[in-house]
Amino acid sequence: MTTINQESGRRVLLIGASRGLGLALAQEWLSSGWDVVATVRGQGRTGLHELAEAHGDRVGIEALDVTEPAQIAALRERLASRSFDLLFVNAGVTNQPEGTVAETSTEEFVRVMVTNALSPLRVVEALQDLVTPTGTIGVMSSGQGSVADNENGGHEVYRGSKAALNTFMRSYAARHRDDQRTLALIAPGWVRTDMGGPGARLGIDESIPGVVKTLDSLQGRTGLHYVDYLGRTVAW
Numbered sequence: 001m002t003t004i005n006q007e008s009g010r011r012v013l014l015i016g017a018s019r020g021l022g023l024a025l026a027q028e029w030l031s032s033g034w035d036v037v038a039t040v041r042g043q044g045r046t047g048l049h050e051l052a053e054a055h056g057d058r059v060g061i062e063a064l065d066v067t068e069p070a071q072i073a074a075l076r077e078r079l080a081s082r083s084f085d086l087l088f089v090n091a092g093v094t095n096q097p098e099g100t101v102a103e104t105s106t107e108e109f110v111r112v113m114v115t116n117a118l119s120p121l122r123v124v125e126a127l128q129d130l131v132t133p134t135g136t137i138g139v140m141s142s143g144q145g146s147v148a149d150n151e152n153g154g155h156e157v158y159r160g161s162k163a164a165l166n167t168f169m170r171s172y173a174a175r176h177r178d179d180q181r182t183l184a185l186i187a188p189g190w191v192r193t194d195m196g197g198p199g200a201r202l203g204i205d206e207s208i209p210g211v212v213k214t215l216d217s218l219q220g221r222t223g224l225h226y227v228d229y230l231g232r233t234v235a236w
């Protein structure tokens, strides 16, 4: 693990930053003066390693597969002496191949649900006490997690996983009603990444600065907010 200077600016713990939106979030927070501890899974070299080389002690890299509870517990242990202004869980997957929920294999259904709905809550529960009393806990959701806005269907298993994630965060928020911290579910828009594909509506540069700005503007507003990359409320 790289050590980072605890005294310089705000600190974010970012889960899932090897590529795509997570890597762009790490870059954006660094550009805004934050120190970043971010996770990748496995031992391979990723875009985050290149970013870390360019930013010296302002980036710490940790290993975490969010679907492995023992790895979450080990990360909690390694970070026991640290505190963060923001915990943001970005890691997520979509189902392959695309199909209706009934067409999806049980194995694939479980993989997507465990990664997108169960694991973020395990991460939040295990790491929440590393977040300062007035800090923020955020999770990358999706506009597709909205039950109310689901007029056209499609991406059924992925949609279901993000809707489940939203519901689990609402339950978490209800259990932590007196918590001063901000809770956020973010819909980044449809963005050109490995997951979003080349035909997506937005480039990373059109989404991620807005996500960071939105999280900043929510800071200090207690309770759970389901908002998009422009700060607009998304219907549950």
Ligand SMILES: NC(=O)c1ccc[n+]([C@@H]2O[C@H](COP(=O)([O-])OP(=O)(O)OC[C@H]3O[C@@H](n4cnc5c(N)ncnc54)[C@H](OP(=O)(O)O)[C@@H]3O)[C@@H](O)[C@H]2O)c1
Pocket (backbone or CB within 6 Å): 015, 016, 017, 018, 019, 020, 021, 022, 040, 041, 064, 065, 066, 067, 090, 091, 092, 093, 115, 140, 141, 142, 143, 187, 188, 189, 190, 191, 192, 193, 194, 195, 196, 197, 200
């Ligand atoms: N792109 C979009 O249009 C869009 C829209 C709405 C919401 N989102 C959400 O935004 C987040 C990032 O999406 P993206 O477009 O950047 O996707 P991506 O390019 O496929 O990147 C997914 C990221 O999640 C990590 N990840 C996946 N499973 C993991 C696990 N078990 N443990 C730890 N990390 C894991 C990946 O790590 P590896 O490199 O190790 O695989 C990678 O860093 C996801 O939650 C996604 O659902 C994306």
